[in-house]
Amino acid sequence: MPAPHTLDGWYVLHDFRAIRRQAWKNTDPHTAAAVLRDFSAFAQGEMEAQRQRLGSFGQFVVAGTKADLLFVYMRPTIGELNDVKARFEATRLADFTERAYSYVSVVELGGYLAKPGVDIEQDEALQLRLKPPVPEMRYVCFYPMNKRRTHPDNWYMLDEDERRKHLIAHGQIGRQFAGKVKQIISGSVGLDDWEWGVTLYADDPIHFKKLIYEMRFDESSARFAEFGPFYVGEQVDVEGLTKWMMTLHG
Numbered sequence: 001m002p003a004p005h006t007l008d009g010w011y012v013l014h015d016f017r018a019i020r021r022q023a024w025k026n027t028d029p030h031t032a033a034a035v036l037r038d039f040s041a042f043a044q045g046e047m048e049a050q051r052q053r054l055g056s057f058g059q060f061v062v063a064g065t066k067a068d069l070l071f072v073y074m075r076p077t078i079g080e081l082n083d084v085k086a087r088f089e090a091t092r093l094a095d096f097t098e099r100a101y102s103y104v105s106v107v108e109l110g111g112y113l114a115k116p117g118v119d120i121e122q123d124e125a126l127q128l129r130l131k132p133p134v135p136e137m138r139y140v141c142f143y144p145m146n147k148r149r150t151h152p153d154n155w156y157m158l159d160e161d162e163r164r165k166h167l168i169a170h171g172q173i174g175r176q177f178a179g180k181v182k183q184i185i186s187g188s189v190g191l192d193d194w195e196w197g198v199t200l201y202a203d204d205p206i207h208f209k210k211l212i213y214e215m216r217f218d219e220s221s222a223r224f225a226e227f228g229p230f231y232v233g234e235q236v237d238v239e240g241l242t243k244w245m246m247t248l249h250g
């Protein structure tokens, strides 16, 4: 059976960090402020790169205790993602963090519902979906997932029409959340431990729960999906991150 055609856009790094609390609290307030000023310069550089459409950037305070901060970066190549990683590691703030989790993937659009005869390079809407800026929505939800490969629910043994039928039903549920939840699906077969990264954005996090719960009852999730850990966070600007870090500093 041939693999479905996919369109692949920018590479994505989800970088989850935990703050080294004791080290951070032990810094004097002047040093802490200087560390955050230095980091703001890095974040502003990333935001400028997003404005210039060279990549994407988002920073989030993570809810719960799996991590404290999430940085989402997108770039046209893995090499450029590695450069961003090195620049983050060069900041003074990085010394006060530990790695909590990371995920490498590439923005993916499936070919199941593609219109024939579209010139991908010229189609602006398609280009924006393949190289998306981080949406200006307040909350993020990230989780990795697989499609099941165990008999009788082996997604990869279904014929194409059946997979298309499932994804049409899946898309119909998704569309009920138009304007409330924006999804960026990134493929990670061969890149990371799961097959896709799902990154959802919303202004009200209850819509994550409602959408995902709704999808659980749809066959494409109920029969065929397996999920990794879920992370939820609140998007912050430079001031928001500084304020949160200073609250943590005490």
Ligand code: VOV
Pocket (backbone or CB within 6 Å): 109, 110, 111, 112, 113, 114, 145, 147, 167, 170, 171, 173, 174, 175, 177, 181, 182, 183, 185, 196, 198, 200, 211, 212, 215, 216, 221, 225
């Ligand atoms: C915000 C809502 C939303 C909307 C509108 C939406 C629509 C669509 C459409 C139309 C298509 C098919 C594209 C193609 O292939 O042409 C997809 C495809 C996909 N989706 Fe989706 N999805 C959403 C949301 C959405 C969620 C919440 C999840 C997680 C699943 C869950 O249970 O937690 C998800 C997963 C995926 C995946 C893994 C794929 C790729 C499957 C493959 O095998 O390739 N997705 N998705």
